[in-house]
Amino acid sequence: MKYALIAIVVVFVSACAQMLLKQGARQTYTTWWKQYVNAWVISGYAILFAAMIANIWCMHQGLQLKELSIIESMAYLFVPALSWLFFKETITKRKAIAIGLIILGVIVFFI
DSSP states (O other): OHHHHHHHHHHHHHHHHHHHHHHHHHSOOSSTGGGTSSHHHHHHHHHHHHHHHHHHHHHHTTOOHHHHHHHHTTHHHHHHHHHHHHHOOOOOHHHHHHHHHHHHHHHHHHO
């Protein structure tokens, strides 16, 4: 259970890294390559890489892949919430229902 909680934190950190990537994509750059080589993008991918290593570590410690796959689906909750908070993106009724079903599925899986 401890490693499942760590995996949830890792998913949240990964969602935060996606916010960095989005911020990098929103910037205007003078050349095409600066769009891919800037602090936002590099830090976002570095955090995603660290999250991948943390997931491998959790599996090495005993978290099963099927459990990790279900936990990873919580990104469907974290990413819309963070994008609403930071980028004022709307969460439609349809998205909210889908997020609720995903959360329900995660709960049912772990009961």
